[in-house]
Amino acid sequence: MSELTVEPPVWLTQTKLIPPRLRDDYLPRPRLLALLAQVIPAHSLTLISAPAGYGKTTLLAGLPSTCPELPLAWLALGEEDNDFSHFCLGIIAALQRLAPALGSQTQALLLTPNGQNGGSNPVEQARRVMGALINNILAALPEPFILVLDDLHFITETVIYAALDYLLERLPPALHLVIASRYDPPLSLARLKARGQMAELRLADLRFTGEEAAAFLNDRLQLALTPAELDSLQARTEGWAAGLRLLAGSLIRMNQPGDRAAFIDRLARTDRYLFDFLAEEVLQRQEPVLRAFLLETSILAEFTPALCWAVTRREDAAALLEKLYHRNLFLVVVDELLTPVYRYHALFAEFLQQQLSREAPARRAELHRRAAQALTNPRQIISHYLAAGDRADGLGRRQRFLLRLLRPELH
Numbered sequence: 558m559s560e561l562t563v564e565p566p567v568w569l570t571q572t573k574l575i576p577p578r579l580r581d582d583y584l585p586r587p588r589l590l591a592l593l594a595q596v597i598p599a600h601s602l603t604l605i606s607a608p609a610g611y612g613k614t615t616l617l618a619g620l621p622s623t624c625p626e627l628p629l630a631w632l633a634l635g636e637e638d639n640d641f642s643h644f645c646l647g648i649i650a651a652l653q654r655l656a657p658a659l660g661s662q663t664q665a666l667l668l669t670p671n672g673q674n675g676g677s678n679p680v681e682q683a684r685r686v687m688g689a690l691i692n693n694i695l696a697a698l699p700e701p702f703i704l705v706l707d708d709l710h711f712i713t714e715t716v717i718y719a720a721l722d723y724l725l726e727r728l729p730p731a732l733h734l735v736i737a738s739r740y741d742p743p744l745s746l747a748r749l750k751a752r753g754q755m756a757e758l759r760l761a762d763l764r765f766t767g768e769e770a771a772a773f774l775n776d777r778l779q780l781a782l783t784p785a786e787l788d789s790l791q792a793r794t795e796g797w798a799a800g801l802r803l804l805a806g807s808l809i810r811m812n813q814p815g816d817r818a819a820f821i822d823r824l825a826r827t828d829r830y831l832f833d834f835l836a837e838e839v840l841q842r843q844e845p846v847l848r849a850f851l852l853e854t855s856i857l858a859e860f861t862p863a864l865c866w867a868v869t870r871r872e873d874a875a876a877l878l879e880k881l882y883h884r885n886l887f888l889v890v891v892d893e894l895l896t897p898v899y900r901y902h903a904l905f906a907e908f909l910q911q912q913l914s915r916e917a918p919a920r921r922a923e924l925h926r927r928a929a930q931a932l933t934n935p936r937q938i939i940s941h942y943l944a945a946g947d948r949a950d951g952l953g954r955r956q957r958f959l960l961r962l963l964r965p966e967l968h
Contacts, residue, residue: 569646569647569650572633573632573633573634573635573647574630574631574632574633574647574650574651574654575631576617576618576620576621576629576631576705577614577615577618577633578618579615579618579619580615582773582777582778583615584769584772584773584777585619586612586616586769589616589758589762589763590616590619590623592758592762593616593617593620593623593624593758594623594624596756597620597624597627597703597733597735597756598624598627598701598733599756600733600753600754600755600756601725601728601732601733601734601749601754601755602725602728602733602734602735602736602749602754602755602756603733603734603735603736603755603756603757603758604736604738604741604742604746604755604756604757604758605617605735605736605737605738605757605758605759605763606737606738606739606740606741606757606758606759606760606885607739607758607759607760607763607885608739608760608839608884608885608886608887609739609799609838609839610797610798610799610800610834610838611760611763611764611797611798611799612763612798612799613707613737613738613763614633614707614708614737615798616763617705617707617735617737620703620705620735624703626701627701627702627703627733628655628700628702628703629702629703629705630651630652630654630655630702630703630704630705631651631704631705631707632647632648632650632651632704632705632706632707633707633708634647634706634707634708634709634711634712635708635711636711638711638712639711639712639713639714639717640714641679641683641686641714641716641717641720642667642668644712644714644717644720645663645667645686645687645690645720646664646667648690648704648706649663649664649690651704652694652697652698652704655698655702656697656698658697659693659694659696659697659698660690660693660697661693662689662693663686663689663690663693666685666686666689667686679716680715680716680719680720683716683717683719683720683723684719684720684723686720687720687723687724688723688727690724691724691727691728691729694729694731694732695729695731698729698731698732699731700731701731701733702731702732702733703733703734703735704732704733704734704735705735705736705737706734706735706736706737707737708737708738708739709736709737709738709742710738710739710740710742710884712742715743718742718743718744721742721744722744722745725744725745725749726745739884739885740883740884740885741883760885763796763798764795764796764797765791765794765796765797765798765801766796767787767788767791769796770787770790770791770794770796770801771787773801773802773805774787774790774801774805774808775787778805778809780805780808780809780817782808782817786817786818786821789821789822790804790821793821793903793904794904795889795902795903795904797902797904799834800831800904803831803834804831807820808820808821831904831908835904835905835908836908836912839886839887839905840908840909840912843886846877847877847880847881850865850869850871850874850877850878850881851881851886851909852909852912852913852916852917853868853869853913853920853924854868854869854878854901855901855906855909855910855913856868856910856913856921856924856925856928856941856944857900857928858900858937859891859898859899859900860878860898860899860900861896861897861898861899862874862875862878862896862897863896864928864931864932865877865878867927867928867930867931868924868927868928868931869924870927878899882899887901887902887905888900888901888902889901889902921945922944922945922946923945925941925942925944925945926941926942926945928941929941929942929945
């Protein structure tokens, strides 16, 4: 018996099922598009994991022209999808754009009270529904296709991830799943890696190269920046796509080359749009404990878990640092030998420091004093004491001696 077409739920926003329209100033990235065209058909799962603003969604929006031989189903996720039924109905609706009859039985199973027939265990219920969906996909979509789950980081429900793990373990051969997330999802990724079933694109892959930044700023936007200015922007943004775009928006409004040069020199303190983006998309989305940890550790040029503990006095400093790393919160590994050494992306660090100064100036001074007491490098020690507002008469004998050596003009 063939399945009957079931219309998507009326509450499901249809634009969640369509790749976003590319901007007029969209810059194709042939090296990444070619990489996607190579790895997606060869792997069951392709994971694109990088912080906000690195162009994950924009890159995937180019898939229809990059992999024209593979039909594309798309689901943009949000916080409202942290419900297993909503999540599954979204996937079904995305797949029904390729095969309208697909999933009607699974959809009916979801919408029928007690229809999941999995007892009281939510995980077991979810697996039963996912099993039915796998069967529907096998029957309705025998030819290779792509399913994109964009912004998976919005999903926090463990039941949904248990269902996704079940799907990945029994993935229909025709389905090539692509996940975009700001950090690695809690899935059994190690098993997929070991089997050679998973491809990855990460921050290092998504960074704009110098050539790509020049093509975007000068060729596409016609800013006519000098090589030195391009190098400066590339160094300050570290290839961060959103940073380059937001800064370009400010540069476009400047007519005089001298104004642009001055702006580039002080861009971190001038471009409020860049800071607004960081505040809205990154800092304000963190839970209070993690937000405070970001602000407090921003005073450190480089840091280890032990130094973070010395400055913040938080017993869970190492765990919070590990969480930051796994969430891709603009954290860069400086050295992986023995104890890992980290630093924040330069622009992000400056933003956090300004935020800390506005919100808690007294706390900021105390953090700098703790950093000075924990460090051994003389220049770093004095730099932190000065940042705390301490002059020579407020320092100990050792610190006054170092200060005379490093900053004689203050005496």
